[in-house]
Amino acid sequence: MNFFAQLKLAAVSLRYNKSRSFLTTLGIIIGVMTVIAILSLLEGLNRKIKTEFSMLGSQTIFIQKVEWMISTPGNRQQLDFEELRKRPNFSIKDAEALALLPTIEVAVPTIDKGVGNLKRLGNTAQNCRLKGTAEGGDLTSNWVVEEGRFISREDRLHRRMVCVLGAYVADNLFGAENPIDKTIDVENHRYTVIGVLEEKGTMFGNPQDNVVIIPVSTYLKYNRMPRGWRSIWGGLTIEALPKRGVPLEDAMGDVEELLRIRRGLRYDEDNDFGLNTQQMIMSALQGITSTLWIVMIGIAAISLIVGGIGIMNIMLVSVAERTREIGIRKAVGARDHDILLQFLLESVLLAMLGGLVGILIGLGIARLVSALVPFLDAASPWWTVVLGFGFSAAVGIFFGIYPAQKAAKLNPIQAIRYE
C-alpha cells in the first residue's frame, strides 16, 4: 500500500473519532504551545538586547571607576561606596597611555552630564546631555556622522568651540535648516556645529539622540572634574577599542595590566577600576534567559510525555477496538508493516495535529504578550515552528510505535474471530 493511501486512511480514521482525538492531543497542544510561546518571547528578548547593545559598540571597553553589575535574583552584590569613592579618577594621561598599547586602536577620554533643555530662536530640545569626547569617539560609541564631520584631534588640542549634534537636537533646534556652521548656546557658551549624527533610537528606554558632543578638552575647560560621590559614575570614562582582529580578552588583559602598573597596585591588591563591555551585560542577561529556558524545557517535557502517554493509551484502545478490522485487512493481503504504518501514521498525525494547534496558540500567546508588554517584541523564527512540528512528530512516533507493533503482530485468524 503506498504512503499517500496510508496517510488518507489515518486521516479518515481520526476524523471518525473527532472529539476523542482532540482530547487526546491536549497534552501535546499544551507542550508545543509552551515551547513556541516561550521561545518566541526569548528570541524577541534576545534580538532586543542585541540591537539595544549594538549602540554601545560590541568591542568597546568602557574603563570606569566601577564595574557594571546586574542585579539578578541570585546575585545581589553590596556596593562598598566608601571604597569606590576613594578610587582614583581617570585622567587624560591615562587615555593617552592606553592609546599607545599595541592591541588598542583608540582610547578616547569621555565625560558627560545633563544640561536640561536647550533653546535656539524659540525652538527647544528637551533634556539634553553634553558629552566631551575626542577623535575616534564616534567609533567607540557607534555614532555615524550623517552630515559634516566628527570631533578631530585639532579640535581637541585647540579646545575649539565646536559641536556635533545628535539627531534629536538637530531636528528640534534647526528643523529643516542645515545646522552646519550655525551656532548653539549650551550653558552660556557658544559652539559652532560641525556635524550631525544619524538617529540611534533608544537604548532600554533611554533616548540616545539628545546629545551635544564637544571636544573633551573644551568640556573640561568649563567644567570641573566631579569629585567624591559624584566621581563614581560621573567621572572620566575611557572608551577603548581593540585593534581589528585582536580578541577582546587580549586587549582587556593589556589594559588591565597597564592600569595596574600605572596605579602601582601590588599583585595581591584588587583592581581599583572597572573594565566594562557589552558582553558582560549580555552574559548576565543570558543567565536570566537560561533560567527561563530550563523552566520551558521542564514544562514542555512533562506535557509532551503526558501527551505521549495519552496518545499511546488511545492508540491501544483503538487497536483493541479494531482488532477485527486488522484481521480482515491482513486476510485480504496487508503485510505486517502495512498495519504498522497505518497505526503509526495515525498516532503521528494525531500528535502533529496537536502540534499544529499548539503552534497556533503559542504564536497567539507570544503576540498577545508583546502587545501587552511594551519593551517585548516576540519573534517567531521559522525554526520554532519546525521544532514544534518535529517534537510532536517525535512524540507521535515514540509513543505510537508500541501500539502499532501490537497491531501489526496480531494473528489474522484470531483477530477476525475477536468479538
Next chain:
Amino acid sequence: MIRLEKVSKVYDSGHVVVEALTDIDLTVDEGEYVAIMGSSGSGKSTLMHILGCLDNPTSGSYVLAGYDVSAMEPDALAKVRCSSVGFVFQQFNLLPRLTAAQNVELPLLYSSRPASEREGVVEEMLSKVGLADRGHHRPNELSGGESQRVAIARALANDPAILLADEPTGNLDTTTEEEIMSILDELNSQGRTVIVVTHDETVARHAKRTVHLLDGRIV
C-alpha cells in the same frame, strides 16, 4: 495447484492441546471445484485457513502453485494472500466504515495497484456479482446476500487463481444461497479453482468433488 502432504495443525494454548488437523494429504488441480464437508469441529475452517495462507501448518508441507508456503514468513504469506488467494467468510467480514466499493478496493491497495486502474477493477468486480449500482453503500445498508456478494467481489479483486469460501451461505436463506452458489459455479466454469466448506448437501452438490473431514482427518 494445491498439494498438501501430511499436514497437521496443533493448537497449544498452554494447558489444552487440540489437534485440529492430522496428516492431511490433499491435492486440488487447477480449475477444480471442491466441497469440504464435516461435522462442526472437524477442522474444516482450520484447513481452509491453511489453504488460504492465513495460518501455518504445525507440520507437513503445503505447495501452492509450485511454491512451498508451509514455512513462509508472515510478509511472504501476506503477499500470497494478496495475489493468489481470495477468501470468503461466513460472516462476510466487510469493513463497516468503508463503502462496498472501498471494501472491494482493499486488496488492490495492498497489492499497490495504481489509482487509475483501481476504479475500473472495482467497477468490474461489483458488476460481476450484480451490484454495479451499490458501490457507494455501506455494509449496514446491504442485505446479507448483497454483503456476501461484495465479499466475493473483494476476494476476486486481485484475480486470484483460487477462491476459498468458508460456509459462504451459512448465514443466508435458501434463495440467496442459490444466488451465491450460482456466482461460484460461474467463476469455476471460467476456470477458477473453487473450494467451498459447507454443512449443506445442496451446496456440496454444486461442487464436482467432495472431501469429508472427521476429527481432523480426511475420510
